[in-house]
Amino acid sequence: MKKDKLVYSSAERARKRKFRFYGFWTLGILVSLILLNFVIMPLTGSIARVNEVTEYYGDNQYVRIGQIPLISAHRAGGDLAPEETMKAFELCMAPEDYAVDIVEFDLHITKDDQLVLLHDSTVDRTSNSREHYGKSNVQVKDKTLAELKELNFG
Template identity: 40%
Template sequence: MSAKNTFEWRYPRLIAHRGGGFMAPENTLAAMRCGHEYGFSMLEFDVKLSQDNVLVLMHDDTVDRTSNGIGLAASKTFRELSELDFGAWHSAFYTGEPIATFLSVARFTQENNLFCNIEIKPCPNREEETGILVANAARQWWHHSHLLPLISSFSIEALAAAQKTAPELPRALLTEDLADNFIEVLERLDCVAINIKQSLLDQEKIARIHQAGYKVCAWTVNDYQRARQLLQWGCDALFTDELLRVTPEMA
């Protein structure tokens, strides 16, 4: 029996994007605390590998945008990444914020009873390797938890590796288009949901995906009226950066 038929969907309808949305430097432990403080009970974040295979939180392939360093993340060891400032780009308040490890965020979210969407964000040519290591770590660190994380990725190769490594962890396909064969891909990866670019959604598409047996999560919804519309159409979850206006109270 497929995961979509056996998994009980318990995730909140509002999810803080990259931890703290616009309010804190993305993918840092400070961002996770910020999302929690703003009342979100589910946080989304990106995980990739350092050169020496430490699982860290980062979105981009390079460190340029979100740190005071330059260059490819895949070319830097964890020690080198740890020497960079991942907060100053956001605001003076967060200057000195270090890169977050996957382990530190796993500990924080579990201790505070928070759900997670873990996005596998592999560096180029490390898709399978990253999928395996992220899934192995999640399986180990959430082994005794009743709040299983949702594993997602744009990379079909990474998601397939996670499926093979830890099939018990629920998965969602991340996509910015809706290919004709998307149901087939969801079935092959034994997903429970599709995380889809919000501009692609209308009421008919949400109904179609639901009829196929999958949940619909929309990214990234920062407009209050659009958030209300998607929720009224039955969207199962929304990712948002706008923690002040698109709030859990809406759901």
């Protein structure tokens, strides 16, 4: 019994040959780049290394050479409680929990010149302002303290 052979047109054969050619070249380039990046460059020292800092002559009290690094609570412990609230401050400063050295927070001024702690200049991400005001991009500077107290911050 004679097997049927698939017959391709010359255009189809050329297309397959072209695809195979470019596929092999692409694969070869990718393998070469991976070898260059992860094997050759680190072995030859052509990747710049960062030298250890052993001396500091500035006046920044938070630069600590040869000591344990300071731990900072970004957004004042926002992963523990609603960010930049007294509860977050208490939790991130408690020695049995985290005992951070620095509490980072941001001050903003309301429309009636009151200081509030909030990481962003808008209240969209941390409150229900979109539902409450029916819009986004609600700026702290455009609201009074009383208006901000109407929102749920967590």
